Amino acid sequence: MSRKVTITIDDRQLTVPEGEKLLWAALDNGLYIPHLCGFRESERPAAGCRLCFVEVEGHPNPVTACTEPAVEGMVVMTRSPRVDRLVRTAFELIISNHRLDCANCAKNGDCELQRIAKARKLKLKLTRLRQLVKETPVDDSPQSFSYDASRCVLCGRCVWVDHNKAKVGAIGFIRRGISRKVSTFGEVCLTDSRCTQCGECVKVCPVGALTFKEAADK
Amino acid sequence: MxxxxxxxxxxxxxxxxxxxxxxxxxxxxxxxxxxxxxxxxxxxxxxxxxxxxxxxxxxxxxxxxxxxYNQFRMNPPGKHQFKVCMGTACHMTGGRIIMESFERRLSISEGETTPDREFSLERVACVGCCALAPVVVVDETVEAKVRPTRVDGILLGFGLERAAPEKTAPDEGIDQGEEGREQ
Amino acid sequence: MSDSALVVEQNYEQLKNLALQKHGEIKEKPYVLVGTATCGRAAGALGVLDTFRNEIDNRQLDVNIIEVGCMGHCYAEPMVIIYKPGFPPLCYGSVDEGKAARLVTDFLIEDDPCFEFAMAALEPNDLFPTFGDYPRGVYEQKVILADCGLIDPENIDDYLACGGYGALAKALAMKPEEVIAEIKDAQLRGRGGAGFPTGIKWETCHDTPGPLKYVICNADEGDPGAFMDRALLESNPHQVLEGLVISACAVGASQGYLYVRAEYPLAITRLHTALEQARAKGLLGESILGSSFSFDIEIFKGSGAFVCGEETALIASIEGHAGIPTHRPPFPAVSGLRGKPTLIDNVKTLSYIPHIVQKGADWFKSIGTPNSPGTAVFALAGKVVGTGLVEVPMGTTLRTLIYDVGDGIKDGKTFKAVQIGGPSGGCLPESALDISIDFDSLREAGAMMGSGGIVVLNEDDCMVEVARFFLEFVQNESCGKCTFCRLGTKQMLDILTDITKGHGRPGDIELLLDLAEDIKTGSLCGLGKTAPNPVLTTINFFRHEYEAHINEGRCPALMCKDLITFHISAEKCSKLCDACVGSCPVEAVYTRPDMLKAIHLDKCVKCDNCLTTCRTLYDAVIKKSPPAAEEGVS
Structure with a gap:
């Protein structure tokens, strides 16, 4: 269908559809770029997590791979001192507001944050930044899953599937700034909301915020 | 609630x-x-x-x-609203001190309403009267160059009104949990 | 000239002549202008207005009273201008009810112009100096503020009589490309803050094909220390409307929006009136002035979110969503509101448009500097004598702006810094005062033109606290979408808060600098990208203040509450006075057995009341930093 273009990512020549965002072009070809908020189905990238920075030749500063379309002859580097520095800071900022208790987390071993830490040799521990996590009660009300807001990284995947795939409209982003969070109308627990407990949102959560209960029992 | x-x-x-x-x-x-x-x-x-x-x-x-959005309230406001400007000019000329004077006099914090729903206290980012800082918007009126003594004066004006005979008993205290705060 | 151009010209001339006729009738008898913009009202202008009305009614004088906007001299509000045949038009400052009554009896009835309260005359004469005879008038060059405070914002005829909407008539007779070429040639740069060339934005929007396009006037002035847009909207709304209609005509838009902060109710009211009047005169709506161009404007009230000043967030807000920015490109000029090409310009930018179309690009370029032509409008506030709105040519130095236009620092204090550009800008010290004000020089100095808020700071202002204030503002206003802005500025704010409370740690300054750099590069939108500027400039120029807080627990400006204590100097205190005792809201000030006064530190809430009260009496209340112990009775 669409035209193909040849681009270079980390010295590898790739043929990808023209205009494909670099993040997907790289991932499809086995090149990992850290990312949380990016997911393919969403028509417009949120570009909120700020983890997928890459260097593109000719650009003065690193750019986010989820927003940058592939153009013929483009030369991309997934790593550089500048990229590494930005990714490290963004990662540290995210974990400064994420309840880090991996040993007791249902997603231990299958967590995007752990994957990023491993890929980029980053510590899952705060060294220079302050702990910002506020203790919030876990919403255990649904039968098969639970929601721990203190582990949420605000990637928005759950909100997207709730609205667009499951078409329920039970959860959404509320408030703003540091108080921004994923919650329900009136901030009631999930079973008191329109939630149908279909579990679609749990499947897309990259971290341990939305987890199936049987996983936790394992 | x-x-x-x-x-x-x-x-x-x-x-x-x-x-x-x-x-x-x-x-x-x-x-x-x-x-x-x-x-x-x-x-x-x-x-x-x-x-x-x-x-x-x-x-x-x-x-x-x-x-x-800042403007929307999730809880009923007080009958009278005090909005303390926290713009740059107001802040540097003592806006914080004015806010604290209101907090002290009304025994509520910024973003809250008194239990009798008479007064609510809010901050505003800037009302565009920087040259007259610090300013407080009392209901719809802008008060210029407010000092803590003027706060007492403003409240005295309302205090007289509150003492009027038709005043009904205060309502039960309303829940001012997290959602009462407008941030 | 084509037929349609002829029709436009005829229609316009007719409107203008009618307006001139009405204007001439008003000028035949005395009239009083009362400045009732928000700032004037805050200073009591409505009371003054009532006094004039009552006095003039009671005496059955044939005098018109007209409410006008703001002349920019906020330090002298409320302001009144009196036109009386046989006298030069005279402007009076700090008018109260008493002075208003005197002006009626002495000037309007008798012929004594009360020179003792007059500020200046508006026209050269033999009796009284004009504004041009004062330094402020010498250095100011008013273009978009020229008519503010002099014309009735609620009467379109006043604007028409001054030649208003002439530029629209001219633009309607031009090809859109010609209008855009003129704006490009003028090198007008967006006055919203970033200084992007306006003409290029217009061209992009014009060149993007599409049957439906929009123009938006961004009047979401959220910078906490800026009020230029408010004053322009309240004082001369038609100037902005004319600019917006011309922009629509140039890019081919059929619908326009005015996105106005809800905190500006008077501006919204006056804009509604202006829109209705423009429609009634055929200056808005179907086939404007008889041309083939149709266009209308709707007002959209913002709901309180600074981030909505960002174009993509503003669009999200009009579309009924939370004001959360999206990645650019696509830029709104290509794909904006409802996915259609959308041109967004700031109030000030649009206000220049009629002037450029009328007087040409060369005239505009003759003002200011080669890279930043034209004038700059600033809201001058803080510890400066002549607070208010000023308009100076680009290239004016900060020193001239503060010391000549603004008449120096208040209360004989020492200048410390000037905060320019609000939360996106920075604090510049004495040594930077000779840099010229234009988009590029300010950016090089680490500040930013921003939207034009200037807050002058003196020796009593703590620079760490200033930086903390702006970060707190950004934190409150961050949309929370992107990691760097939501969490990065929170981390910085927590560090700064600790420093101002005396809990700073070694290494904090370096961590702030590291975070600042990453937030600047890594944030999604302009709000985050510029958020570290106030911190970076204060560390750069006032690092010693940070160090004093961190290393010595001392606030050099004696401002940070946790690092100061209040005391009463026994040498200065008078045994006969107890004004401070009465001023204390918490009974912390007491009279010692020897009749001198002292302060219970454990009760003191550091509200400043006693200090302010005593300052004019004995100046005995002092602040100490680091905190000192209470001085017992000797």
Missing amino acids: GLMEGELEIIRAEVEAVLEKYDLDREKLIPILQGVQVKLGYLPKEAMRQIAEALKVPEVDVYGVGTF
Whole structure:
């Protein structure tokens, strides 16, 4: 269908559809770029997590791979001192507001944050930044899953599937700034909301915020 | 927070009246919320639910918009509102001190309403009267160059009014949990 | 000239002549202008207005009273201008009810112009100096503020009589490309803050094909220390409307929006009136002035979110969503409101348009500097004598702006810094005062033109606290979408808060600098990208203040509450005075057995009341930092 273009990512020549965002072009070809908020189905990238920075030749500063379309002859580097520095800071900022208790987390071993830490040799521990996590009660009300807001990284995947795939409209982003969070109308627990407990949102959560209960029992 | 008797009917009717003035289109959400708040002083959950149904958008999205913007209140405001300007000029000329004077005198914190629902205290980012800093907006009137002594003066004015004989007993304290704070 | 151009010209001339005729009638008898913009009202202008009305009614005088906007001299509000045949038009400052009554009896009835309260005359004459005879008038060059405070914002005829909407008539007779070429040639740069060339934005929007396009006037002035847009909207709304209609005509838009902060109710009211009047005169709506161009404007009230000043967030807000920015490109000029090409310009930018179309690009370029032509409008506030709105040519130095236009520092204090550009800008010290004000020089200095808020700071202002204030503002206003802005500025704010409370740690300054750099590069939108500027400039120029807080627990400006204590100097205190005792809201000030006064530190809430009260009496209340112990009775 669409035209193909040849681009270079980390010295590898790739043929990808023209205009494909670099993040997907790289991932499809086995090149990992850290990312949380990016997911393919969403028509417009949120570009909120700020983890997928890459260097593109000719650009003065690193750019986010989820927003940058592939153009013929483009030369991309997934790593550089500048990229590494930005990714490290963004990662540290995210974990400064994420309840880090991996040993007791249902997603231990299958967590995007752990994957990023491993890929980029980053510590899952705060060294220079302050702990910002506020203790919030876990919403255990649904039968098969639970929601721990203190582990949420605000990637928005759950909100997207709730609205667009499951078409329920039970959860959404509320408030703003540091108080921004994923919650329900009136901030009631999930079973008191329109939630149908279909579990679609749990499947897309990259971290341990939305987890199936049987996983936790394992 | 529970509604008082008859309140639900009033909310329904007011929201209906506002909805009639607009196309039932997602784009009209913010003007509709503004219209409802003008009528009711805040956005009751029942009102937001009714708006969501009319516009055919998920109710959580209406709530998301309502909690995003500074102007929207989730709880009823006091009969009189004090808005302390916290713009740059006001801050540097003692806006914080003025806020603290109000907090001390009213025994409430910024963003709260007194238990009798007489007064609410808010901060505003800037009312554009920087040359007259620090300023306080008392209901709709801008007070210029306010000092802590002027705070006493402002409250004295209302104190006389509060002492009027028709004053009813204060309502039960209203819940001022996290959602009462407008941030 | 084509037929349609002829029709436009005829229609316009007719409107203008009618307006001139009405204007001439008003000028035949005395009239009083009362400045009732928000700032004037805050200073009591409505009371003054009532006094004039009552006095003039009671005496059955044939005098018109007209409410006008703001002349920019906020330090002298409320302001009144009196036109009386046989006298030069005279402007009076700090008018109260008493002075208003005197002006009626002495000037309007008798012929004594009360020179003792007059500020200046508006026209050269033999009796009284004009504004041009004062330094402020010498250095100011008013273009978009020229008519503010002099014309009736609620009467379109006043604007028409001054030649208003002439530029629209001219633009309607031109090809859109010609209008855009003129704006490009003028090198007008967007006055919203970033200084992007306006003409290029217009061209992009014009060149993007599409049957439906929009123009938006961004009047979401959220910078906490800026009020230029408010003053322009309240004082001369038609100037902005004319600019917006011309922009629509140039890019081919059929619908326009005015996105106005809800905190500006008077501006909204006056805009509504202006829109109705423009429609009634055929200056808005179907086939404007008889041309083939149709266009209308709707007002959209913002709901309180600073981030909505960002174009993509503003669009999200009009579309009924939370004001959350999206990645650019696509830029709104290509894909904006409802996915259609959308041109967004700031109030000030649009206000220049009629002037450029009328007087040409060369005239505009003759003002200011080669890279930043034209004038700059600033809201001058803080510890400066002549607070208010000023308009100076680009290239004016900060020193001239503060010391000549603004008449120096208040209360004989020492200048410390000037905060320019609000939360996106920075604090510049004495040594930077000779840099010229233009988009590029300010950016090089680490500040930013921003929207034009200037807050002058003196020796009593703590620079760490200033930085903390702006970060707190950004934190409150961050949309929360992107990691760097939501969490990065929170981390910085927590560090700064600790420093101002005396809990700073070694290494904090370096961590702030590291975070600042990453937030600047890594944030999604302009709000985050510029958020670290106030911190970076204060560390750069006032690092010693940070160090004093961290290393010595001392606030050099004696401002940070946790690092100061209040005391009463026994040498200065008078045994006979107890004004401070009465001023204390918490009974912390007491009279010692020897009749001198002292302060219970454990009760003191550091509200400043006693200090302010005593300052004019004995100046005995002092602040100490680091905190000192209470001085017992000797």
